[in-house]
Amino acid sequence: MTQKTDDAFDLDDAATEYERPRRRGPSDRKEQAGGPRMVRALDVKEEKVEWLWGRRIPKRSITFFSGDPGIGKSHIAMDLAARMSAGGQWPDSGAAELGATLFLSSEDGYSDVLRPRLRVAGADLARIGFLTGKEKADQPGVEFLLTLKEDLAALEAALPKWTEQLGLPIRMLVVDPFLNHLGDIDPNREGQLRPLLADVAAFTRRTALALIGIRHLNKAQEKSLLYRPGGNIAFTGAARAEYLVGTDPKDPARRVVARIKGNLSLEPVALAFSIVAGQDDPDISRIEWHGPTNTRPEDMVGPPPERKPALGSQGARAEEMLLELLGEGQAVPAEKIFERAAEEEIGEKSVRAAARRLGVRKKPSGFGAGWIWCLTEDA
Numbered sequence: 001m002t003q004k005t006d007d008a009f010d011l012d013d014a015a016t017e018y019e020r021p022r023r024r025g026p027s028d029r030k031e032q033a034g035g036p037r038m039v040r041a042l043d044v045k046e047e048k049v050e051w052l053w054g055r056r057i058p059k060r061s062i063t064f065f066s067g068d069p070g071i072g073k074s075h076i077a078m079d080l081a082a083r084m085s086a087g088g089q090w091p092d093s094g095a096a097e098l099g100a101t102l103f104l105s106s107e108d109g110y111s112d113v114l115r116p117r118l119r120v121a122g123a124d125l126a127r128i129g130f131l132t133g134k135e136k137a138d139q140p141g142v143e144f145l146l147t148l149k150e151d152l153a154a155l156e157a158a159l160p161k162w163t164e165q166l167g168l169p170i171r172m173l174v175v176d177p178f179l180n181h182l183g184d185i186d187p188n189r190e191g192q193l194r195p196l197l198a199d200v201a202a203f204t205r206r207t208a209l210a211l212i213g214i215r216h217l218n219k220a221q222e223k224s225l226l227y228r229p230g231g232n233i234a235f236t237g238a239a240r241a242e243y244l245v246g247t248d249p250k251d252p253a254r255r256v257v258a259r260i261k262g263n264l265s266l267e268p269v270a271l272a273f274s275i276v277a278g279q280d281d282p283d284i285s286r287i288e289w290h291g292p293t294n295t296r297p298e299d300m301v302g303p304p305p306e307r308k309p310a311l312g313s314q315g316a317r318a319e320e321m322l323l324e325l326l327g328e329g330q331a332v333p334a335e336k337i338f339e340r341a342a343e344e345e346i347g348e349k350s351v352r353a354a355a356r357r358l359g360v361r362k363k364p365s366g367f368g369a370g371w372i373w374c375l376t377e378d379a
Contacts, residue, residue: 052097052171052210053080053090055265058240059171060205062197064178065257066215066229067245072255072275072287073214074108075117076245077174079287080212082123084171091271091289099171100127102162104146106180120278120286127168131155148175149183149196152203159207171210178213179230188324190234197238213239217301228301230327240264246300248272254290258297270295318346318354322373326360331374334362 050059057063057080065073081101083090090096108114110130118128133143134151146155163170175181185192204211215229229235229242236242242261248254251272258270272290277283321344325332341351355362360373 049264050208054094055268056092056241056259057210057212058264059210060208061240061264062201062204062211062213062238064213064215064229064235064239064242065245066217066242066260068217071245071247072257072273073245074105074176075275075285075287076257076273077103077176077212077214078114078117078123079121081128081172081174082118082121085124085127085168086122088122091273092269092292097171098168100129100163100166100168101172101174102129102131102170103174103176104131104181105174105176106145107177116281116284117286120281120284127166129162129166129170145181147181147183148200149185152199156203156207171208172212173209174212174214176214178215178235187230187235188232190232193232193234194238197234201238236261244297244300246297248293248295249299250295256293256295256300258295258300260297269293270297314346314350315354315357317344318350319358321346322351322354322358322360326373326375331372334371334373337373 051057052059065076067073079091080096081103082088083096084099084101087098088096103110103114105114110132114130115125118125131146134146134154135142136144159170179187182193182196185196187193200211203209213235215235217228217230228244239261240263241259243257244260245255245257248256254272254274256270256272259267269292272293272295274288274290275285276288278286318341321340322337325337325340338348338351341348355373358375360375362371362373364371
């Protein structure tokens with residue numbers, strides 16, 4: 001028998017010490033009432049991931065489709081909704097689960113764009129719902145934009161009624177573009193954004209919905225791929241899957257959808273598609289899928305453009321800030337830009353020099369209210 005030394009650690013003695021009753025003081029009671037809690041991994045029940053589209057779009061989660069305007073992101077959402085509404089096949093094989101879809105769109109019109117495209121895609125239009133807005137009690141008859149910040153609880157409460165009207169379980173909610181429906185939230189301020197995204201993620205888990213958010217790319221080509229979708233990196237962090245939609249570099253007539261972030265499955269193969277005329281209505285476009293492709297997301301964004309680098313750390317930080325604020329075609333008051341620069345300890349002179357290097361456009365906002373800055377003519 002081995003003799004224990006005084007400083008030897010004995011697991012049985014330690015376990016006995018933890019099990020031995022002891023007198024508890026006020027600090028113990030306080031810790032029990034509001035302190036941290038722990039559960040053993042052994043006691044946690046495993047749950048399998050539920051997929052709307054196998055290994056591509058999970059239920060109870062946020063999925064983003066990001067790309068340049070007009071590249072086909074909204075077309076993809078409509079194509080998937082059409083397949084579910086009619087019980088069709090997914091583009092890469094497998095039967096689509098019969099279900100209804102809700103669209104919350106503030107760029108494409110419901111009557112002139114979404115309904116015709118859904119019809120040409122073969123959708124059962126009785127299984128598609130358009131969220132048109134909301135009324136306020138003090139302004140009857142006036143329609144306001146639905147926002148995730150203000151209206152998430154009301155949307156959840158209305159789901160049973162809408163499910164009955166559409167005649168099928170609602171399986172997908174498309175928010176297009178996602179940034180337009182945040183509400184009074186700065187998409188570049190992580191402190192404002194993360195609580196809202198946490199609420200949206202919890203909403204999807206409670207309702208079992210697959211929420212599809214449509215995002216545009218910013219112009220910051222020197223950034224890594226995960227930073228190219230507009231807004232803060234918190235968007236990508238909140239999503240369980242994110243896809244880049246871009247032009248196939250091997251065939252400019254084709255587009256590709258490829259995953260850039262996902263943590264629920266192995267990476268699915270990228271898929272190629274084209275936007276073509278409708279079979280019975282050549283004035284309305286639809287998607288035609290071409291199957292797997294070996295095109296990578298990095299192939300679609302291209303190398304960073306060559307330009308003279310910013311001089312000094314202040315200049316580099318000023319450029320990065322301007323690309324973040326203005327990179328998605330947004331127009332921002334100059335006053336707000338300089339306020340942000342002051343918060344980040346970037347001098348006004350550095351901001352103005354960075355704006356000249358980036359070709360920032362400046363125009364009066366009207367009514368003597370100062371100037372707005374943007375990176376595009378039409379912002």
